[in-house]
Amino acid sequence: MADPVFGPVLILGGYGSVGSRTGRALRQLHPDLPLVIAGCDTAKAKALAAELGRATSAPLDLERDDLGLPTDLKPAVVLTAVRDLSLRTQNWAAAQGAAYVALSDGVFEVGPAIAGFIRRPDAAPVVLRGHSMGSVPALAALHAASDFERVDAIEVGLVFDPADPLGLASQQDMDRIGAIGPAPLVKSEGLWRWISAPLTQRSYTGVDGRLHQGTTVGLVDVFSLSASEARSVRVDFAEGQTASTLRGEGPSHEVIIEIAGQRKNGREGRFRWELVDPDGYAALSAKGIAVVIEGLFGLAGKPRPISGLHLPETLVDTGHLMRRLAKFGITMREV
Helix, strand or coil: EEECHHCCCCEEEEHHHHHHHHHHHHHHCCCCCCEEEEEECCCHHHHHHHCCCCCEEEEECCCCCCCCCCCCCCEEEEEECCCCCCCCHHHHHHCCCCCEECCCCCCEEEEEEEHHHHHHCCCCCCCEEHHHHHHHHHHHHHHHCCCEEEEEEEEEEEEECCCCCCCCCHHHHHHHHHHCCCCCCEEEECCCEECCCCCCEEEEECCCCCCCEEECCCHHHHHHHHHHHHCEEEEEEEEECCCCCCCCCCCEEEEEEEEEEEEECCCCCEEEEEECCCCCCHHHHHHHHHHHHHHCCCCCCCCCCEEEEEEEHCCCCHHHHHHHHHHCCCCCCCC
């Protein structure tokens, strides 16, 4: 991406755990893409901008309608890697005609963002992105499901290694969703349901065959997974040592995808895929976010959007995602 028409990308909270990794992932994919790192700590923003190259820094004040940003800043994409309960960030992006991506909404929190889009539907694209791991698990599951004639169920299991701690913002998001969220939303036998214990509990095996006890979470993944027309979809989180930790290689992040149905070759049954990022959850999230930003520029196998309310699968061809993951050294294998 050498043409500056495809930028800049403004990352609000850009020096945080996921924001900084997203900047690095974008830089790896597109060395010439202009980036702007904005945050309350200008020293940290400047340091990351200097590390990334072809990047500048900017102040950020979420209490101001103009966010405290320079008046001449005109980004193509605004990535909000901080929690903004006021949605000033979305309003500011719409005023600039910039695509807007927010990272932290649970499935029960998307209403204000949708209402903001409805009021200005033609301003710029808005992406609902309250997905796990930058939407990589959901998009990877949809890629696997594309080989099916009929999809009965998709179950995604994530394994978080306790030695791979959540960043501050991610931890706050998970604490908030756990504290104030309703029962998680799943699709079960063709019906959308809010479920409670014991239905929220599910056991699944990690990549080394050990059993993990997972709990369903109320994230936006289920909306994307329903694009497969599966009658049942759910996503579960479990905490436990990953296979790489037990081998002495350090913590990784494991994604287990299980799909029941009939494949295009006529085989029926339950099938399993495994995806592992040796760099952990935040790195995998950043890589997925970077690919969705590519989609906003029309560089992910689908047309560049001018406006509209989007989920990742409306912007990213799943085959493109798999090629990008391979570039990052990550493969998904069917077991």
